Amino acid sequence: xxxxxxxxxxxxxxxxxxxxxxxxxxxxxxxxxxxxxxxxxxxxxxxxxxxxxxxxxxxxxxxxxxxxxxxxxxxxxxxxxxxxxxxxxxxxxxxxxxxxxxxxxxxxxxxxxxxxxxx
Amino acid sequence: xxxxxxxxxxxxxxxxxxxxxxxxxxxxxxxxxxxxxxxxxxxxxxxxxxxxxxxxxxxxxxxxxxxxxxxxxxxxxxxxxxxxxxxxxxxxxxxxxxxxxxxxxxxxxxxxxxxxxxx
DNA sequence: ACCTCATATGTTCATTTGTTCATATGTTAT
DNA sequence: ATAACATATGAACAAATGAACATATGAGGT
Numbered sequence: 001x002x003x004x005x006x007x008x009x010x011x012x013x014x015x016x017x018x019x020x021x022x023x024x025x026x027x028x029x030x031x032x033x034x035x036x037x038x039x040x041x042x043x044x045x046x047x048x049x050x051x052x053x054x055x056x057x058x059x060x061x062x063x064x065x066x067x068x069x070x071x072x073x074x075x076x077x078x079x080x081x082x083x084x085x086x087x088x089x090x091x092x093x094x095x096x097x098x099x100x101x102x103x104x105x106x107x108x109x110x111x112x113x114x115x116x117x118x119x
Numbered sequence: 120x121x122x123x124x125x126x127x128x129x130x131x132x133x134x135x136x137x138x139x140x141x142x143x144x145x146x147x148x149x150x151x152x153x154x155x156x157x158x159x160x161x162x163x164x165x166x167x168x169x170x171x172x173x174x175x176x177x178x179x180x181x182x183x184x185x186x187x188x189x190x191x192x193x194x195x196x197x198x199x200x201x202x203x204x205x206x207x208x209x210x211x212x213x214x215x216x217x218x219x220x221x222x223x224x225x226x227x228x229x230x231x232x233x234x235x236x237x238x
Numbered sequence: 239a240c241c242t243c244a245t246a247t248g249t250t251c252a253t254t255t256g257t258t259c260a261t262a263t264g265t266t267a268t
Numbered sequence: 269a270t271a272a273c274a275t276a277t278g279a280a281c282a283a284a285t286g287a288a289c290a291t292a293t294g295a296g297g298t
Binding site for chain 2: 272273274275276277
């Protein structure tokens with residue numbers, strides 16, 4: 001007989017664990033915001049854009065050329081990235097130059113790369 | 120007249136920028152893998168599971184209880200997380216205990232939180 | 239004022255994704 | 269072997285997403 005038999009049975013779980021988990025979960029709003037950030041990162045085109053901007057601030061047409069995609073497609077994806085503040089931009093005449101919004105983005109991507117290169 | 124007029128015109132972009140971007144982009148395979156990791160993070164339920172596991176290794180039924188969701192739903196999401204090696208598990212009798220796969224996951228989530236708390 | 243270029247947005251449509259229900263594994267105890 | 273339980277999986281469907289088209293906006297030059 002164990003002192004702490006692991007029982008579950010739908011309603012019989014480890015109360016303490018459950019309470020701890022619940023107490024430490026951020027609010028629903030935070031969860032949604034966070035998931036939207038990762039969702040935006042979860043697309044090949046957008047990742048390429050961010051990896052490109054990691055090197056150097058660029059205008060939309062350079063991004064389109066570098067990724068061999070239409071300007072419209074790039075612009076759509078940039079809007080998604082703007083909405084979650086992954087990129088910021090600055091206007092100079094007709095051109096709009098995009099860059100990464102903050103250092104967190106870089107770290108998130110770097111740790112992601114570390115993960116898949118399995119350390 | 121500027122010394123470096125920003126011209127674009129579909130085929131007229133900054134060659135150097137374009138070359139630099141292309142030269143530094145990871146291969147397509149890496150991009151796909153990376154996007155799948157973030158895609159997996161881009162869901163509220165899966166984020167909650169990871170935030171829960173951040174605290175303490177847990178079995179499926181505790182996760183289901185803590186998040187007030189069906190065992191089936193949790194199990195399905197755990198499979199997604201397993202597929203991209205965001206979680207690992209260990210069997211103990213009937214129970215299966217899940218935990219975060221490595222430290223990178225924690226950092227990715229932490230930087231994500233830092234980002235949305237805009238600091 | 240006009241025209242052109244760079245970028246942004248709306249709409250439609252095909253595909254992907256998440257959830258639920260029902261069922262299947264796999265483990266322990268009798 | 270059978271029962272009971274924890275977890276996993278398959279099918280079906282609604283909802284979210286992405287690509288591609290046309291069109292709109294905003295800036296500079298004429």
